[in-house]
Amino acid sequence: MSSYDLLVVGSGLFGAIIAHEARAEGKTVLVVEKRDHIGGNCYTEEVDGIHVHKYGAHIFRTSDKSIWEYVEQFCEFNNFVNSPVANYKGELYNMPFNMNTFHALWGVVTPDEARAKIEEQRVACENPRNLEEHVLSLVGRDVYEKLVKGYTEKQWGKPCTELPPSIMRRIPLRMIYDNNYFNDRYQGIPIGGYTAVLEKMLEGCEVRLSTDYLADKEALDALASQVVYTGTLDSYFDYRFGPLEYRSLRFEHERLDVENYQGVAVMNFNDRETPYTRIIEHKHFEFGTQPTTVISREYPQEWTVGIEPFYPMEDAENRARFERYRELAEGEEKVRFGGRLGEYRYYDMQDTVKSALAKYAAWFGGNGVR
Ligand code: FDA
Structure with a gap:
């Protein structure tokens, strides 16, 4: 029994x-x-x-x-509300790509100006063979170089020229001043x-x-x-x-004797040289007012059997x-x-x-x- x-x-x-x-x-x-x-x-x-x-x-x-x-x-x-910030060599950009991002990149103010700038930057390519060609054809050089390339290469451990376009079929461009990362109702x-x-x-x-x-x-x-x-x-x-293979992550958690380390819950590091992709400052998820803080650096890493599986x-x-x-x-x-x-x-x-x-x-x- x-x-x-x-x-x-x-x-x-x-x-x-x-x-x-x-x-x-x-x-x-x-x-x-x-x-x-x-x-x-x-x-x-x-x-x-x-x-x-x-x-x-x-x-x-x-x-x-x-x-x-x-x-x-x-x-x-x-x-x-998740409103991450992208840090490219000390230049800060709002995510997802929206009018705040385009204003910081090019000084444009209206959606028409932003669209014209993207159009001017796009590198036409009918059948992109890799992620680089695909992204350049969608959003052009500045967004690709500063916000997509380094982050994606760290995440997948390969140059964008060796990654398939399918990794980012669509790149949502939001033509309003709205930093809410998600479109969900709740x-x-x-x-x-x-x-x-x-x-x-x-x-x-x-x-x-x-x-x-x-x-x-x-x-x-x-x-x-x-x-x-x-x-x-x-x-x-x-x-x-x-x-069954995965991509893995390693987290480096640190408790700091400061009240507010980076001023936002999620900061992405979009350059290729910084070895981690993100720093999470956990207290900001709950509007914490504690005198100390905890941050976690997120490092993408190769996966083998025995290592935590994260992304299939x-x-x-x-x-x-x-x-x-x-x-x-x-x-x-x-x-x-x-x-x-x-x-x-x-x-x-x-x-x-x-x-x-x-x-x-x-x-x-x-x-x-x-
Ligand atoms: P999960 O992996 O959580 O649980 C499986 C459990 O089984 C583990 O506790 C494991 O130890 C246990 N187990 C495995 N083998 C065992 C064995 N042989 N014996 C006993 N126990 C065993 N989603 C979202 O909506 N918003 C977000 O912001 C995020 N963020 C996010 C970040 C990262 C880095 C990742 C990888 C994922 C997210 N997610 C997310 C997704 C979220 O983590 C996911 O939906 C849930 O954890 C899935 O729950 P499961 O129970 O399926 O798996």
């Missing part, structure tokens, strides 16, 4: 929602998590009263009211940090930290009648067809490999797969919420997004 109705592997957003939905239906749930804390990549750690986003900046946003309201069951959101940061949200989701579940499911699979499987696995798909099948490599080889793993996964009787690692997809949090609710409904009944 199984002791639990459901075993959830991974306490990130996907696993926590599956666990919550199961508990809400009266099921008994065991959650195992290989890290020493819950929350997956949404985890925030409190330092001097500041919620530090340990795995990169997390800003919740959606235009789907049902998703926003679903998450609001677990927290109240503040009114943070946006904010949970007051009290993300970890508190995940804790609430997991209420009523037994959670075992520092427990690697794959290291003790047989014994853990025996404890529950159903399993939902949110770890990497290739590791579940012991990398039988080779690893969206190329044909990895997609084909994923399909082979997916077929194997479909053959599993007791274990179901989901989340950004189980599905080998980049999922924003809103996509994760939507996917978890839809999958819960498909697997165990229920209504999906409510």
Whole structure:
């Protein structure tokens, strides 16, 4: 006899929602998590009263009211609006590319002047063979050289001339003076940090930290009648067809005895020479007034098995490999797969919420997004 109705592997957003939905239906749930804390990549750690986003900046946003309201069951959101600043060798530009950016670049004032300047700079190219040709044909030399080239090359570890145009199919140019990075209707940061949200989701579940499911699979499987696995798909099948590749990040966190280090939550460093792509100053996500601050420098890095996987490599080889793993996964009787690692997809949090609710409904009944 199984002791639990459901075993959830991974306490990130996907696993926590599956666990919550199961508990809400009266099921008994065991959650195992290989890290020493819950929350997956949404985890925030409190330092001097500041919620530090340990795995990169997390800003919740959606235009789907049902998703926003679903998450609001677990927290109240503040009114943070992401307005990052791009730093190119000490020159500061607003993001996303909008009239403030164009004014700082060229002194233009009206949208017509900005459009004319972009048109003058564009390098026509009908069939761009690489990212450089593609971006030059869309936005011209200044935006490409100062705001796209260095940042993208650091992010992907390759020159833009060796990157495919598909990395940036569209470059939104906003012809109004508006620095809000996102177009979504709802946006904010949970007051009290993300970890508190995940804790609430997991209420009523037994959670075992520092427990690697794959290291003790047989014994853990025996404890529950159903399993939902949110770890990497290739590791579940012991990398039988080779690893599904990722791009990774390394974070350097620093606590500083200053009240305000950079005056904004997210500053991008768009030149090629600065080794990091961004500095996050966490207190600004929550309008913090603490006397100290915590910053995190974000360094893109190569990925190999064993290093934290962040961004799936969206190329044909990895997609084909994923399909082979997916077929194997479909053959599993007791274990179901989901989340950004189980599905080998980049999922924003809103996509994760939507996917978890839809999958819960498909697997165990229920209504999906409510
Ligand atoms: P997640 O990776 O969070 O959780 C999986 C959990 O499973 C982990 O805790 C892991 O330790 C555990 N696990 C894996 N294998 C295991 C095993 N064998 N045994 C036990 N446990 C195991 N989204 C957004 O909306 N706004 C934003 O600003 C950002 N920002 C952002 C920045 C960066 C750098 C990244 C990479 C991603 C974002 N995101 C985001 C996306 C967001 O992080 C994502 O949607 C969720 O974390 C996905 O939650 P999951 O539960 O699927 O995975």
